[in-house]
Amino acid sequence: MKLFKPRFNQREGTADSVLTPNPVRCYPTCDCLxxxxxxxxxxxxxxxxxxxxxxxxSLEAYVQxxxxxxxxxxxxxxGIGPEKWEQIVTLPPSIWTLQSVKVLSLxxxxxxxxxxxIGEMTNLEEFDPYTSYRLHWFPFEITRxxxxxxxxxxxxxxxGNYKYRPPFPRLPSISADLTPAFCSVCHGSFTKHxxxxxWVSVAVATDVLPLLVHACSGECIxxxxxxxxxxxxxPHQGGLEVEQPPARY
Ligand SMILES: [Zn+2]
Ligand SMILES: [Zn+2]
Numbered sequence: 326m327k328l329f330k331p332r333f334n335q336r337e338g339t340a341d342s343v344l345t346p347n348p349v350r351c352y353p354t355c356d357c358l359x360x361x362x363x364x365x366x367x368x369x370x371x372x373x374x375x376x377x378x379x380x381x382x383s384l385e386a387y388v389q390x391x392x393x394x395x396x397x398x399x400x401x402x403x404g405i406g407p408e409k410w411e412q413i414v415t416l417p418p419s420i421w422t423l424q425s426v427k428v429l430s431l432x433x434x435x436x437x438x439x440x441x442x443i444g445e446m447t448n449l450e451e452f453d454p455y456t457s458y459r460l461h462w463f464p465f466e467i468t469r470x471x472x473x474x475x476x477x478x479x480x481x482x483x484x485g486n487y488k489y490r491p492p493f494p495r496l497p498s499i500s501a502d503l504t505p506a507f508c509s510v511c512h513g514s515f516t517k518h519x520x521x522x523x524w525v526s527v528a529v530a531t532d533v534l535p536l537l538v539h540a541c542s543g544e545c546i547x548x549x550x551x552x553x554x555x556x557x558x559x560p561h562q563g564g565l566e567v568e569q570p571p572a573r574y
Contacts, residue, residue, distance in 0.1 A: 349409045349433030353459045358482060358491045366565055367484070367494045370437035370459060380409035385417050392422040399423060400430040407561040411435050411448045415502070421445035427472075435544065436460050441505035441539075444469035452476040452530060458513040462493075465536040467529055468550070476530035484535040484563075485526055487555060487573045493535065493563035508541035510548050515541050519567070524563055525549050526556035 357367055360419035375381060402410045415439045421442040429446070431454040443449075444466030452467075454460055455477040461484050467473070479488045483570070484493045504520060507513060520539035523546055527536055533553040538560065541544045550562055561567050 341377050348402050348407055349456070350411070352433055352456055353435040355459045357459075357461060358489065360489070360491070364492050364565060368501070369493055369494050369498050370414075370461075371500070372437050373456070374414050375412070378412060380405065380412035381417070382408050384413055385419060388419050388423065391426065392419075392424075395425040397425055398428040398430060399426050400428075402430070402432065408411065414438070415437055416440055416443070419443045424448060427451065431457055433457065434460070437469070438503065439463055441466040441509065443467050446470055447472070449473050450475065454479075455479055458482045462524075462535045462537050463529070464505070465525070465538040466505065466551075467534070473530045476532050476534075478532045478534065480532055484524070485556060485569055487533075487570075490566050490569045490572045492569075493524045493561070493567060495518075495564035496524065496562040497523065503537070503539075505539050508545055509539045510545035511541060513541050515539075521546060522562070523549075523560040524557075525560045527554045 347450055383405040384401060387401060387438040388399070391399050398514070401413070412506055414435060416436070416439060418440050420440065423446050425448065425452040426446055426537065427448055429452050434454060437459045439460070441464040443464065447470065449470040450472050452473060453476070458479060458480055461482055477514065481488060484491055499519065499522065508515065520541065523538045525536050525538060526533055529548050533556060546560055555570055557567060558567055564565055
């Protein structure tokens with residue numbers, strides 16, 4: 326496994342010159358978590374993926390190849406090249422086919438969301454979206470990856486992170502791009518009332534991640550795991566009024 330070499334310094338940051346070779350041409354940026362005086366209400370990124378682009382078609386073809394080859398790693402920056410990878414804001418739902426993949430390398434990605442189908446990658450052991458600065462949350466379905474043991478997440482970019490406690494966007498924020506086909510918790514169907522959305526911060530692999538839940542019922546919300554200590558102690562619907570524990574530096 327090639328992750329977690331000491332050349333990466335998560336605390337101080339790592340000089341580009343030390344990353345040899347560093348395939349990332351430019352790191353993603355956004356202003357969501359930039360605090361100007363008081364925190365403002367945040368909104369989820371709404372970038373729409375251009376699924377007619379060469380970049381998207383190349384990514385879908387790459388996913389198909391990795392699945393067909395039974396490879397143990399998905400590393401799109403190597404698979405489709407940095408120029409195309411920079412145009413990708415989400416992963417294709419076809420990642421559910423990647424049963425053989427143990428390592429998901431998303432270093433320096435411009436992703437703004439990860440689709441719920443990641444929960445079907447049942448052999449995933451390592452998840453590396455480090456320096457994906459526009460990824461502020463993850464789908465609750467990632468907790469279905471029972472073998473996931475190691476992760477490397479830029480936690481400063483996360484909603485509710487313990488250093489800055491940026492707010493969580495207010496829910497509901499229903500969109501076709503986000504909504505899974507089934508309940509995030511029981512995998513049952515949604516009723517005509519649609520999904521109930523909540524945030525919950527849970528320990529996943531090496532990190533505590535803010536997870537977006539689409540639940541079919543109040544009962545499924547009650548079934549959610551206990552939030553991590555030091556985070557909002559109950560599932561919640563975001564917005565500025567949510568009280569978070571004080572920041573820890
Ligand atoms: Zn952002
Ligand atoms: Zn349910």
